[in-house]
Amino acid sequence: MISREEIDNLAELSRLKLSDAEAGELQKDISNIVEYIGQVSAVAADTFNEKPLLRNVMREDFPRDSTDPLAHKEEALKAAFPSRKGDFNVVRKIIQKDE
Amino acid sequence: MNELNTLSITEASKKLASREISALNLAQACKEEAEKKNPNLNAYLEIFDDIEKQAKNADERRAAGESNSLLGIPLAIKDNILLEGRHVSAASKMLAQYTASYDATVIRKLKEAGSVFVGRTNMDEFAMGGSNENSAFGPVKNPADPSRVPGGSSGGSAAAVAAHTALGALGTDTGGSIREPASFCGLVGLKPTYGAVSRFGLIAMGSSLDQAGPLTHTVEDAELIFNAIRGKDALDSTTIDESSFQSPTRKKKIGVPRHLLAGVDQDVLDMFEKTVTSLGCEVVDVTLSSAALALPAYYIIMPAEVSTNLARFDGVRYGLSLKGDSLLEDYARTRGEGFGKEVRRRIMLGTYVLSAGYYDAYFGKATAARDALAWEVREVLKNVDVIATPTTPSPAPKLGEKSDPLAMYLLDIFTVTANLTGNPAISIPMGTLQREGKALPIGIQFTAPHADEEALFNIGKTLEAKVH
Numbered sequence: 001m002i003s004r005e006e007i008d009n010l011a012e013l014s015r016l017k018l019s020d021a022e023a024g025e026l027q028k029d030i031s032n033i034v035e036y037i038g039q040v041s042a043v044a045a046d047t048f049n050e051k052p053l054l055r056n057v058m059r060e061d062f063p064r065d066s067t068d069p070l071a072h073k074e075e076a077l078k079a080a081f082p083s084r085k086g087d088f089n090v091v092r093k094i095i096q097k098d099e
Numbered sequence: 100m101n102e103l104n105t106l107s108i109t110e111a112s113k114k115l116a117s118r119e120i121s122a123l124n125l126a127q128a129c130k131e132e133a134e135k136k137n138p139n140l141n142a143y144l145e146i147f148d149d150i151e152k153q154a155k156n157a158d159e160r161r162a163a164g165e166s167n168s169l170l171g172i173p174l175a176i177k178d179n180i181l182l183e184g185r186h187v188s189a190a191s192k193m194l195a196q197y198t199a200s201y202d203a204t205v206i207r208k209l210k211e212a213g214s215v216f217v218g219r220t221n222m223d224e225f226a227m228g229g230s231n232e233n234s235a236f237g238p239v240k241n242p243a244d245p246s247r248v249p250g251g252s253s254g255g256s257a258a259a260v261a262a263h264t265a266l267g268a269l270g271t272d273t274g275g276s277i278r279e280p281a282s283f284c285g286l287v288g289l290k291p292t293y294g295a296v297s298r299f300g301l302i303a304m305g306s307s308l309d310q311a312g313p314l315t316h317t318v319e320d321a322e323l324i325f326n327a328i329r330g331k332d333a334l335d336s337t338t339i340d341e342s343s344f345q346s347p348t349r350k351k352k353i354g355v356p357r358h359l360l361a362g363v364d365q366d367v368l369d370m371f372e373k374t375v376t377s378l379g380c381e382v383v384d385v386t387l388s389s390a391a392l393a394l395p396a397y398y399i400i401m402p403a404e405v406s407t408n409l410a411r412f413d414g415v416r417y418g419l420s421l422k423g424d425s426l427l428e429d430y431a432r433t434r435g436e437g438f439g440k441e442v443r444r445r446i447m448l449g450t451y452v453l454s455a456g457y458y459d460a461y462f463g464k465a466t467a468a469r470d471a472l473a474w475e476v477r478e479v480l481k482n483v484d485v486i487a488t489p490t491t492p493s494p495a496p497k498l499g500e501k502s503d504p505l506a507m508y509l510l511d512i513f514t515v516t517a518n519l520t521g522n523p524a525i526s527i528p529m530g531t532l533q534r535e536g537k538a539l540p541i542g543i544q545f546t547a548p549h550a551d552e553e554a555l556f557n558i559g560k561t562l563e564a565k566v567h
Contacts, residue, residue, distance in 0.1 A: 007447075014406065014450045015413070015427070016443055017435030029504055030448055036505060037395040037452070040464040043471060057336035069207060069334070076183075076200030082420030091415055092426050 002031045103128040104173075104263045108320040111266055112168045115161065122161070122171025125266075126154035126215050129173040133217055133264035140240050142249075142258035144178050145186060146218040153215040160213055169327050170213035175265035177256045178219040179226055179302040180311065182206050189302045190234040191224045193412050193419045193437035203300020204335065205269060205311050205328040212327045217265045220255030224439045225409065226271055226304045228252050229279055229510040230501060233441040238498055241283060244537040247495040250280030256314050257284040267315040267324055271301055273308045274397055275490075275514025278526035278544060281314055282490035285528045285540030287321045287559065288314045290514075292550045293521035294339035296325075297332035305404035308397075308518040318527065318559035325552060343550040349557070353378065353545075354385035354483035362512070364493045366532050367541055371489045374529040374543050377565050378558060385479045385486065390516060392468040397515035398508060399452050399465035405442075406449025412437065444504065473520040476546070480522075484554050485545040488513045490526040494539035513544055522546050525555040527562050 007027045011018045018026070064071045083090040103111065103125050114120045130150045137143050147153075150173070157171035176182065179189045181199035183206075188194040202210065209216075223233040231239040231254030239254040241247040242262040249258040253270025257280035260268045270277040272290035281288025289312040296311050303309065313324035331338045353375055360368060375382055414420035414433030421432040438446070452461035479486060491510055501507040517524035526542035533539075543562070547554035 002451075010447050010450050010454075012431075013454075014443075014446045015410075015430040015434050016438070016446060017423075017428075017431035018443070022440070022443070026444060026447055029444060030451060032505055033398065033448060033508075034451065037398050037461065037465075039395040040392055040399065040468050041460065043389065043392055043464055043468040055336075059333075069204075070201055073200050076198075077417075080197065080200065080417035082414060082417070089416065092429060094426050 002027055002034065104132045104266070106266065107317045108169070108172050108266045108315060108323055109317065111172060112323075115171050116166060122154040122157040122215060123151060125171060126150045126173050129217050129265055132262070133259070136262050136264055139245060140242060140258050140262055141221055141237050142239050142255045142262065142264065143175070143218040144188065144190065144221050144236055144255070147185070147216055150215060150217055157213045157215055165213065167212045168323055169209065171215060172267070173215045173217045173265050174209065174324075175217045175220050175256055175259040175268040176206070177222055177253050177268070177270045179222060179271055180206060180269055181300040181302075182216065182219070185219070187219065187302070189225045190222045190236055191438065191442070192235045195235070195419070197418055201300060204297035204332045206300065208328050208330070217259070220253070220259050220268060222255050223252035224442050225302065225405075226252040226273055226276055227405070227441050227445055229275065229507055230496070230498075231255065231280075232498065233439060235439055240498075241495050243285065243539055244495070247497050247539070248283065250283035250495060252276040253314060254280045257281060257286055257288070260284070260286055260314050260316065267313055267320055269311055269324070269328075270314050271304075271309055271311045272518065273305045274401060274518050275511045277312050277314060278490050278514050278524060278542070279510060281526040282542030283495035283540065285531070286314050286316060287318050287528070288312070288526045288542075289321045289325055289552070289555070290517055290524050291325060291329065291552060292339070292523040294337050295329045295523070295550065295552070297330070297335040297338050299332055299334035303408040305401040306408060307404060308401060318556055318563055321525070321559075322556045339550065344553075345551055346553055347548075347551065349554070350482070350484050351380045352483040353380045353382050353558075354479055354486045355382055356385050356387045356390060356486065356488065358386060359390050359488065359513075362492050363489055367489050367493060370530055370532065370541065371487075371543060374562065375487050378561050380484070380558075383483060385483065387472070387475050387479065387516075389468055389471040389475055393472055393516045393519060394508065394512055396465040396468040396472070397511070397519055398448075399461045400469065400519070402445045402449035403453050403462055404449070406446045406453065409438070409442070409446055441504070469519045472516060476516065476520045476522060477548070480548045485547050485558055488544050490514065490542035490544040494532055494534055494541050517546050522549055523552045523555055525559055527559045528566065529562070530566065
């Protein structure tokens with residue numbers, strides 16, 4: 001069984017604020033699921049080494065030209081800011097002087 | 100002319116081409132049906148108010164000489180696929196007010212083909228679920244029996260097509276999210292080869308697993324949509340070349356991994372055996388020794404990718420933004436209140452399996468199991484054209500029936516393998532089964548080698564000819 005402290009730590013790492021009741025439920029659910037997925041320990045690691053499907057894809061670092069589907073989206077992206085001042089996205093001040 | 104909405108895409112396409120009907124007639128029939136049925140089904144989160152305008156535009160394009168088979172065809176779009184200038188929410192409070200700033204590649208291609216978009220369909224939040232009960236905007240009902248779920252996560256898309264409110268739909272499939280609702284709603288549902296269809300403009304869930312694909316009434320319709328949306332895309336580096344698609348010599352053999360079918364309902368199994376032996380192919384037993392590990396591996400890899408992909412929802416750049424006493428509190432409140440319960444559960448699980456000290460035991464082992472499975476599937480498919488299983492172990496459960504998360508996850512037992520291995524897989528209706536006086540649809544799943552969707556369409560058409 002996963003401990004309540006571990007659940008609280010996971011919630012902090014996940015940046016999720018959970019109620020006491022939900023943290024308790026998750027302690028039970030995640031313990032059950034972890035027991036189930038633990039079956040994978042039966043596999044011998046590195047037996048097959050499949051060739052990865054992914055590969056590096058390079059592109060030139062140029063602004064998109066006007067025919068590109070992503071050209072001229074600046075305004076739409078700015079319109080999605082939760083808090084906007086002109087062309088700026090207003091965010092919380094995170095670096096503060098020591099008092 | 101009243102039932103134009105019940106035509107298949109192929110039939111409607113012929114009538115449009117011969118000018119027997121107009122795209123406007125067709126769009127109006129679908130719109131009327133959608134508005135009539137949606138209050139009960141909850142299949143759409145939004146029925147677009149410009150359907151007729153889109154249809155008129157398609158009619159004008161045809162008058163100007165265009166002749167694409169999807170020109171003027173009304174389609175429903177799952178709400179995790181971006182349509183520029185329209186809301187897209189992934190059925191989450193996190194994005195309830197979000198407007199898409201660009202078109203997904205699949206949408207750009209469908210616009211080029213001239214499709215008409217009926218609306219955006221309900222789904223499990225961020226595509227996480229197998230019943231559509233995880234939507235922040237209420238569950239979808241199964242048109243075959245409204246006390247039952249339509250499946251998920253593309254449940255709204257499936258219900259929309261099954262109820263004839265659109266001729267076809269796009270869904271997305273990360274662990275069965277197109278095929279499972281197709282099975283429960285009596286439709287054809289295709290999960291293409293990983294990389295066949297661009298993921299650009301899909302709201303990401305598990306990036307190594309996700310694929311968009313069609314839900315339709317016929318195999319030919321699924322093929323039409325697949326051919327319209329597939330292709331290499333500079334905006335998705337995982338898309339594969341056209342030259343990957345092949346047409347190998349057919350062996351006329353179907354492989355059945357009978358050792359995996361223990362938990363299947365008896366009448367599903369009987370119908371499956373009858374169906375698979377009726378297709379004019381030799382049916383042979385095949386063994387996938389690692390298949391028992393597919394579901395555990397999936398429920399490690401998928402949450403790991405979920406926890407990573409959903410880290411972007413921080414309340415800073417777009418979407419829901421709630422304030423607390425500190426930056427940490429801002430994040431935790433936004434995410435704690437913006438995400439629903441199942442999404443929170445999977446983020447926690449993903450964070451757990453990726454934690455220092457657990458990574459090798461879970462993610463490392465799951466990746467090894469995935470490799471083993473990919474190797475086994477490829478070996479088996481050297482000797483048979485396709486692998487067949489039931490799509491789901493049983494027909495659609497009732498709303499609220501699977502309250503334990505693990506019981507819900509077990510519905511994915513036959514579908515997750517194709518996502519882990521990247522193979523294309525299709526669910527095709529094989530008939531209906533009686534449950535409490537209702538005839539419930541159930542599907543058969545075929546899996547083919549990478550980039551051999553053709554094998555799925557071939558066998559699917561043979562099956563349809565038998566069933567009809």
